[in-house]
Structures are given as structure tokens and as C-alpha cells.
Amino acid sequence: MEAVSSPSPSSLHLSPQALACLRALAARYVWWKTPEEAMQFPSRVAAQVMNLGDWGDVVAMSEAVGDDYLRHVIKTAEAGQLNARSWHYWHYRLGLADLEANPVPPMPVRKIA
Numbered sequence: 001m002e003a004v005s006s007p008s009p010s011s012l013h014l015s016p017q018a019l020a021c022l023r024a025l026a027a028r029y030v031w032w033k034t035p036e037e038a039m040q041f042p043s044r045v046a047a048q049v050m051n052l053g054d055w056g057d058v059v060a061m062s063e064a065v066g067d068d069y070l071r072h073v074i075k076t077a078e079a080g081q082l083n084a085r086s087w088h089y090w091h092y093r094l095g096l097a098d099l100e101a102n103p104v105p106p107m108p109v110r111k112i113a
Helices: 016-029 042-052 055-065 067-075 084-093
Strands: none
Touching: 016 042, 016 055, 042 055, 042 067, 042 084, 055 067, 067 084
16 A cells, blocks of 8 residues: 655645535534634544544535545544544545554543643
8 A cells, every 4th residue: 555645734725615514514513612613623623524424424524625634634633533433444544554564553642741
């Protein structure tokens, strides 16, 4: 399997269509905040959909934001944002892991000072 490089943060600008998609999903998946509040951190909205989204919402988001953005989201995920099932699924789905030479990394853990 070919290694997947990380895009630079400057290349992760979301299109107006991608932002509109995430805003619409924020109302459903980040229910404790207004969509405007949730969209202050679009990667958290994306992580929530990656973790809890139904198939249609996941497909719509994936098409809108693209795999490079989703790779950024999973690589920068915080502890507790994704459950183990989602963590593993997205690493395989995005080509960040395989069954042979590149295992799924451990999930993020909270750091206690």
C-alpha cells in the first residue's frame, strides 16, 4: 500500500459547499451548540459525523470535504472524539492503515498533568 502524505494545514481550506454541508450536519450532530457555534471548529463537527453519522450523512460529508480533510481530522482527533469502531474504520477507509505493514495506531488518550 502506498503511503498517504499529510496535507499542509494551508491546503485544508474548505469550499463554501463543504462549509455549508458541515453547517447543516452540525445542527444534527452537535446538538448542544448552535450550528454557528459548532462551526467555529469544523473539524470537531466532522469528527462527530465520522463517529456518529448515518451512512447518508457520512457519504455527503466525505464528498463535500474530501479525504485529505478527513485524514487531517483523524490525525488531529482528541481523546474521546471517536469510539474504537470508528477509529479503526476511518484509518482503513482513508488508507492510513492496512492489515499487513501499517497497523491502526492507538487511540488518543487524555493527558493528565
